Amino acid sequence: MAEPSGRTFSETDEEIMKATYRALREYGYADLTIKRIAAEYGKSTAAIHYHYDTKEELLAAFLDYILNRFVASIREIETTDPEQRLTVLLDKLLVAPQENPDLSVALLEMRSQAPYNEAFAERFRQNDEYVRYLVKAVINHGIDENAFADVDADRVTRSLLTIVEGARTRSVVFDDVSEYERARATAEEYVDATLRRVDA
Amino acid sequence: MAEPSGRTFSETDEEIMKATYRALREYGYADLTIKRIAAEYGKSTAAIHYHYDTKEELLAAFLDYILNRFVASIREIETTDPEQRLTVLLDKLLVAPQENPDLSVALLEMRSQAPYNEAFAERFRQNDEYVRYLVKAVINHGIDENAFADVDADRVTRSLLTIVEGARTRSVVFDDVSEYERARATAEEYVDATLRRVDA
DNA sequence: CATTTTTGACTGACTAGTTAGTAAGTTCGG
DNA sequence: CCGAACTTACTAACTAGTCAGTCAAAAATG
DSSP: OOOSOOOOOOHHHHHHHHHHHHHHHHHOSTTOOHHHHHHHHTSOHHHHHHHOSSHHHHHHHHHHHHHHHHHHHHHTOOOOSHHHHHHHHHHHHHHHHHHOHHHHHHHHHHHHTGGGOHHHHHHHHHHHHHHHHHHHHHHHHHHHTTSBOSOOHHHHHHHHHHHHHHHHHHHHHTTOTHHHHHHHHHHHHHHHHHTBOTTO | OOOSOOOOOOHHHHHHHHHHHHHHHHHTTTTOOHHHHHHHHTSOHHHHHHHOSSHHHHHHHHHHHHHHHHHHHHHTOOOOSHHHHHHHHHHHHHHHHHHOHHHHHHHHHHHHTGGGOHHHHHHHHHHHHHHHHHHHHHHHHHHHTTSBOSOOHHHHHHHHHHHHHHHHHHHHHTTOTHHHHHHHHHHHHHHHHHTBOTTO
């Protein structure tokens, strides 16, 4: 499984990414302008255009930047016990957005643009594939170790990610962080009903 | 439980709503302009402004229009058997967007704007409350009739709606209509695990 | 080693295009 | 002939992107 975008950023590029990040959290995606990114960067708009020809190019780079960080954060998981590992993984998927609501809002805006922006679509798709790969691996590992019931790992993975996605969207639309807590409970219930072995 | 917005539309207003609907499906929310709505309406932009002072006002009216239609479509359900009724209800929630992908995309865009637009937020919230009320009523009815196990109806309802929301978002972001089918299966599994009485 | 040249990273001023919204005048049915 | 439903023409604001020129530091040159 290919890791998503091994792209690296120069120090200057990273500062622009950070400026974009701040502008995005402050104004949201719909009201994100080069001018505002430049203001956060502390330079002129032409300075931004010097590094990135178009806004689209910059935003594609930004998605690489932010999704790389996200992937790095879930790759940190060290636990090897399948059951625990699955819990930690779901936690990461649900707690990260909870801790940064403004970014979650902006990311949903960007996700909603995927149908109009192939660069966005590709990056989100690749990220999702990677997350799916990780979750599925944990489940398969659990099945192998007889910790989980012999389920269709792909199917269970997709169900869990649908629950996660639902919680993300609802927390943004209804401005309700408790959706994450609820989703964790739902996922837990779902895991209990499908994965938990009774013989344990 | 208050029914969402009993707002009515004059014939002229309805034509503008239909024009907005077409423009939205064609260009998406981010690229929706008064000019484009006017073009679909077949009149000048000033004609639109004659009926709606601001774009925001028009879009709030449009949300009333489209959410009213949605509510009307789920109020049609006649089945009384709780189990069947729940299935039909979930079907409506999942099949409607499947049959109109362009609108689903635009609606996700609008949902993602809720944090910046109180009028949007209020309408989506009200709509969600109504749907939640309906689903919860079916579940409670099923519990009363001993068709379902004695669960926390509110909790189960929220879980089901999270699954529905997740499927909607994923189908838009990943341009994959099969997410709905999968979500239906997940919901079914979830219902089986939590609601189905073994004694039946 | 001193000087010239090149280059990377910018700035300030600009353009062309688009946007929501306005104002004044026109058309037309009851 | 009045008022509802427009039209045409406009404005002010904002947008991404361009362009010519600046400036310091690195590289090349004599």
